[in-house]
Amino acid sequence: MSYDGIVTRKIVNELKNILLGGKIQKITQPSKNDIVFNVYSMGKSYKLILSANNNEARINITKLKYENPDTPPNFCMVLRKHINQGKIVNIEQKGLDRVVIFSISSIDEMGFDTSKKLIIEIMGKYSNIILVDDKFKIIDAIKRINNQMSSVREIFPSLQYNFIENNKIDIISNNFTDYIKLIDKRLPDDKVPFKIFQENFTGFSPAVGKELIYRAGIDDRINWGLVSEHEKFLLNKELHELKNNIVLDKLCSYTYSSNNKIKDYHTYRLTNLSYYEMEFDTMSQAVEEFYRTNKTHDRLNQKKSDLIKKLNTYIK
Known part of the structure; x- marks a missing residue:
């Protein structure tokens, strides 16, 4: 997801x-x-x-x-x-x-x-x-975090709340134009191309990285050291276009299904996926449809635990 x-x-x-x-x-x-x-x-x-x-x-x-x-x-x-x-x-x-x-x-x-x-x-x-x-x-x-649970940040009543900071690039809050050139110098040659986005840019998931690589025509089987300068130029062009669409709120809402099961969703069109694409009026609708049809073990285990507690109470 x-x-x-x-x-x-x-x-x-x-x-x-x-x-x-x-x-x-x-x-x-x-x-x-x-x-x-x-x-x-x-x-x-x-x-x-x-x-x-x-x-x-x-x-x-x-x-x-x-x-x-x-x-x-x-x-x-x-x-x-x-x-x-x-x-x-x-x-x-x-x-x-x-x-x-x-x-x-x-x-x-x-x-x-x-x-x-x-x-x-x-x-x-x-x-x-x-x-x-x-x-x-x-x-x-909803989840209290004390110092025994985390040495990084406590979340507890009366404490001061602090946002988690990171050193990643936020493409929305700056005026860079050549993002790939900016990070190219520090990327090792053996880096997997699609992973550079999640590791270097705020808010990027692997799904977006894979789509950017696909649109730039980069073979997903090669490492960063084999990516040509022209491919890097195309990759930066795709990234810059994505930034503009985010800023202007021009992205849409999609789900991707296979065998009647929704595999993924996003607001960036994932053309690299060979799944059935369905467009929704809102992103809320797409997200809702995904979770409605994909109940996770996390929620099932929680319901199971709640029911066991009730049963034990009645037994007592």
């Missing part, structure tokens, strides 16, 4: 168009790592899922029904206390990274206006949903 920074940008743009100024009318937590918002915006109701599941981390508009536990989990209660009935005043992405920040204004228990931020980090098993105040002090998180 390819929920990378480019897909995140497409989703954020879609959410801005329909949810800015919207009111969060209901907050539920159907499972351990999933939050669902019911948002009323511009005369319509939308359901937004925020998932920090290891293999399903994402944000998208959903039409699926989710069963909620009899007793809301603690994090759900914290969200209800701080941002339920709040207004979504901004939705932004950190560069081209898989980090989305919702700015929400609401009224506290004393009747004063207050501002909170809900930060969603889409990072595989390190995914998280974190509520902070306007000074980025952590109020709570």
Whole structure:
């Protein structure tokens, strides 16, 4: 699956168009790592899922029904206390990274206006949903991380939230024109060409790297040392075109299927895949279709664990 920074940008743009100024009318937590918002915006109701599941981390508009536990989990209660009935005043992405920040204004228990931020980090098993105040002090998180769990960064109430920084190139936030020349000097000859994008550029998944290599006419069986200067020129041209399409929001929404199973999805057309391509009106629809038809072991194991807990409670 390819929920990378480019897909995140497409989703954020879609959410801005329909949810800015919207009111969060209901907050539920159907499972351990999933939050669902019911948002009323511009005369319509939308359901937004925020998932920090290891293999399903994402944000998208959903039409699926989710069963909620009899007793809301603690994090759900914290969200209800701080941002339920709040207004979504901004939705932004950190560069081209898989980090989305919702700015929400609401009224506290004393009747004063207050501002909170809900930060969603889409990072595989390190995914998280974190509520902070306007000074980025952590109020709570769906996954609390103490110093025994991570020596790199703690996520715990009352601590200061810090974004994860990296040294990768963010093609959106600079004016470079020859990105390949920029990184060519430090690439070893034995480097696999499609891997250079994920390793050197923020928000790029292997799927995008493979597509760029394919469009530039580079043989995917050779190493970087055998790539010609003309091929590097074509590769940079494709990369620059992709940047412009991201900035101008000109990318579309696709899924790729084989034998009635969706294998992948992306907002960048993956012409190198020999799968059946289907285009959707929105990226949310494409992402929703992928996860609707591909239930992961992560979610099944979670449901299994919840059922065992209930059974043990009834047995006792």
